[in-house]
Amino acid sequence: MKCKLCKKREADKKNTHFLTDAAIRQAVNQDGRNVRDSGLYFDFSNTKAFVDFNFQQSTSKEKIEEVLKREITQDDIEKSITANDFSVDYYFCSICENHFREIEDPFIHKILKKLRNGVYSRELEASFENVKLFRLFMYLQVWRTALCRGDFEINNVPLNQLRNIILNHKNLKKEDVNRFTMSVIYLDSFNCDLSAQNAVGYGIDKKVRIVFLNDLIIQFYPENSKIDFNEVAGLNSKTDFRKFLNVNESRFVLKIFNNETRMSYLENLSKKSYNVKMDAYKETFKHFFFETKGFKPNVNLVNNFLIEIASSKEINNFLKDRIYKILYKHLGRKETV
Numbered sequence: 225m226k227c228k229l230c231k232k233r234e235a236d237k238k239n240t241h242f243l244t245d246a247a248i249r250q251a252v253n254q255d256g257r258n259v260r261d262s263g264l265y266f267d268f269s270n271t272k273a274f275v276d277f278n279f280q281q282s283t284s285k286e287k288i289e290e291v292l293k294r295e296i297t298q299d300d301i302e303k304s305i306t307a308n309d310f311s312v313d314y315y316f317c318s319i320c321e322n323h324f325r326e327i328e329d330p331f332i333h334k335i336l337k338k339l340r341n342g343v344y345s346r347e348l349e350a351s352f353e354n355v356k357l358f359r360l361f362m363y364l365q366v367w368r369t370a371l372c373r374g375d376f377e378i379n380n381v382p383l384n385q386l387r388n389i390i391l392n393h394k395n396l397k398k399e400d401v402n403r404f405t406m407s408v409i410y411l412d413s414f415n416c417d418l419s420a421q422n423a424v425g426y427g428i429d430k431k432v433r434i435v436f437l438n439d440l441i442i443q444f445y446p447e448n449s450k451i452d453f454n455e456v457a458g459l460n461s462k463t464d465f466r467k468f469l470n471v472n473e474s475r476f477v478l479k480i481f482n483n484e485t486r487m488s489y490l491e492n493l494s495k496k497s498y499n500v501k502m503d504a505y506k507e508t509f510k511h512f513f514f515e516t517k518g519f520k521p522n523v524n525l526v527n528n529f530l531i532e533i534a535s536s537k538e539i540n541n542f543l544k545d546r547i548y549k550i551l552y553k554h555l556g557r558k559e560t561v
């Protein structure tokens with residue numbers, strides 16, 4: 225397969241992070257999995273607000289059948305879990321991977337470091353003169369997420385524009401890159417209690433595409449049509465919504481959440497995702513039950529599964545190994561309808 229950036233060379237690169245590793249590392253565990261909400265995907269615009277893509281995609285019917293014939297081992301569970309939720313194989317070539325780094329490294333050293341070192345920790349906003357670098361880094365996250373995750377949909381025209389900007393960035397001026405409307409929020413936790421972990425993942429809501437990049441939240445509008453106020457689960461407020469929408473700007477204006485606002489935002493997000501997560505687990509259980517047994521589970525079986533998930537101490541973290549353990553256990557039961 226050809227590399228999706230240059231479209232010339234073979235995509236030889238394995239384990240490419242489509243969200244910049246240095247930006248999300250604090251919020252994922254040693255295996256590269258998200259501590260808080262593994263592989264989380266939000267669709268804020270309808271009730272089916274969540275799909276845990278890896279949970280549903282990485283487990284085959286054959287795998288479950290094999291496991292059900294014997295005791296579940298830790299190895300089974302580990303194999304069920306994709307090693308890294310935010311990386312892909314054979315999408316890009318090694319040369320383009322280095323090209324990404326030409327954008328990522330200066331952003332991390334010149335901008336992200338300042339933010340994380342508390343330079344703006346008493347502020348509610350900051351503005352950056354290097355609009356081109358700021359935007360290129362954000363575009364990289366948005367563009368790669370759209371390529372690597374089908375449910376993060378962006379039309380071909382803006383998607384190709386993003387590709388051209390990333391590919392030719394060295395020859396472009398600020399005016400060539402600042403045409404997309406975008407707002408970015410920084411979640412400040414300098415010298416604060418980090419007990420509430422930031423989210424890593426992505427979401428969509430009507431016209432906006434959202435990337436949760438640990439302490440940076442990107443809201444990207446692929447089309448420059450009329451943009452109405454959209455709260456996006458507490459990210460935006462009516463009073464300053466327009467102020468933080470950057471387009472054709474001379475300095476990029478960043479919104480900053482202090483630690484208190486950050487904590488209450490994460491709490492809201494967590495509450496919002498709870499019900500939809502339970503729905504997704506319910507559907508997944510029903511799907512695998514039918515696939516492995518050939519008939520639908522009755523209400524009691526479904527409820528027993530959900531009760532055990534809900535009573536799990538790790539409910540807020542939704543650790544996948546726990547979910548798999550419960551799923552295998554409940555699929556393995558001999559009860560019939």
Ligand SMILES: [Zn+2]
Nearest residue numbers: 227230317320
């Ligand atoms: Zn390439």
